[in-house]
Amino acid sequence: MAVTQGADLERLRSLHGIKWQRDEGDVLAAWVADMDFLPPPPAIEAVRGIAERGDFGYSRAALSQLPEAFASWQERHHGWRPELDKLRMFADVLQAIDLSLWFHTEPGDGIVLFTPVYPPFIRAAEHGGRRLIDCPLDRASGWRLDPDRLEACIDDRTKVILTCNPHNPTGRVFDRSELEAIAEVAERHDLLVLSDEIWADLLHPGSTHIPMALIGPEIAARTITISAASKTFSLAGLRTAIAHMGHVGVADAFDAMPSHAFGGLSTPGCEATLACWTQGESWLTEVRQHLTEQRNRLAVRLAQELPEVGFVLPEATYLNWLDCNPLRLDSDPTAYFTEHGVALSPGSDFGPLGAGWVRLNAATSSEILDQIIDRMVAAVVAARA
Ligand SMILES: Cc1ncc(COP(=O)(O)O)c(C=O)c1O
Structure with missing residues (x-):
């Protein structure tokens, strides 16, 4: 059974938790620090x-x-x-x-x-x-x-x-x-x-x-x-x-x-x-491997498609701290990204130094992460048009 089981949109949209409930409409949730996978089988x-x-x-x-x-x-x-x-x-x-x-x-x-x-x-x-x-x-x-x-x-x-x-x-x-x-x-x-x-x-x-x-x-x-x-x-x-x-x-x-x-x-x-x-050890080993693949996938795609965004590879967590100031969107780019279907955490919540930054939670499937990045790229293209 794949460790990322459960990270599909039909299940996620049916959950009662805040991550996927907060925003109405077709918004992909990449904000609060919850994972999209099912917890380890022994916990369930x-x-x-x-x-x-x-x-x-x-x-x-x-x-x-x-x-x-x-x-x-x-x-x-x-x-x-x-x-x-x-x-x-x-x-x-x-x-x-x-x-x-x-x-x-x-x-x-x-x-x-x-x-x-x-x-x-x-x-x-x-x-x-x-x-x-x-x-x-x-x-x-x-x-x-x-x-x-x-x-x-x-x-x-x-x-x-x-x-x-x-x-x-x-x-x-x-x-x-x-x-x-x-x-x-x-x-x-x-x-x-x-x-x-x-x-x-x-x-x-x-x-x-x-x-x-x-x-x-x-x-x-x-x-x-x-x-x-x-x-x-x-x-x-x-x-x-x-x-x-x-x-x-x-x-x-x-x-x-x-x-x-x-x-x-x-x-x-x-x-x-x-x-x-x-x-929980064997589940954790697999999840860690997947989270590293997600981090690397994000890094490669950002470098190719949104090279202005500042990003230092995280050494731990599934959180990614992105400097969106060079995109010149707004002091809170999250409102703009939400309009384009991606919910991120506003950097300004993390102190004044976070103005113009966003935090992206990548604990999801590679398909959903790709959609999140696609939407962010499309949002930036739309802003420039
Ligand atoms: C650094 C840190 N501490 C504490 C918490 C909250 O943990 P809990 O709700 O399990 O107490 C979080 C949640 O994201 C966190 O990132």
Whole structure:
């Protein structure tokens, strides 16, 4: 069975999820970070089993097995063995991030972001009178982190570095020297590091993900690593995430909350996540191969047919960060592309540096990706006419 099964327009248009529901008419959805493929068979079996048994009662079986399944997955794939007693479950990655920021910062405190960046990070960093400290990645070097820029942006009220690695939207995978630069600054200025590693398993060949907590014991003790199976295995609606609380102060703040303050996790989310972390490897291998083919296909076609568009090959994720400014369409080219039948994410949502950029989600079939590119090319031709 092809791993891209399910990425056909008839099925996609019948789905209830936001990706294919939001736009009316003949619009191809290449925006929000959901894949078009069916999730791995073990995840579908897990949820189908629950439905067929009518097994909707309280359950703790899968929940109690998830920390070990996550630790073992991390050890097999990234050489990091999280400590089981530091793992906490959440309904989603952003819940863990928002609450960590809430516990660790006061109004006026600064939170460093490597921009352009995933829009909810911007909202989280600006919430409740906190201060977003903008540390742009360096476009000229292919979105590398600039250690001097990082050092220069820290002030005496900076409290947190909030990062995602691999990085959304650029697809960069930070190398050891970049992670050591973050660690060095965090240790010198006594900062908390929130390391969202949700994209760590969707690597293109030649890239290696290094968990922040592996850089050394000192940084591990000031890092909260957050992850989930949702991006890797296309389970975003099932709301299950996990965090490794390396920072004792933040862990204590979480543990001091009443036990039901964050709500419980859903059984389907726990069971599907467990199925993926224990039986999802072969599916993932095939999906990664397909996603790399998609990235390369996009790169070749853009170079031939829309050579003005700026594009640095992503090292991970299925997201593609495209500079459409040279096309001179509009400050938000997504509205124009939507009129021409392609829904992309507006770059301006990712911070001021994203004006005129778009993010293209290529986690679909090669046929649909070709149609997306065909429509973008036709839109540009129409704009020039
Ligand atoms: C960097 C990053 N973190 C968190 C999320 C949200 O993940 P979830 O909804 O599974 O918590 C996303 C979704 O695209 C993301 O790109």
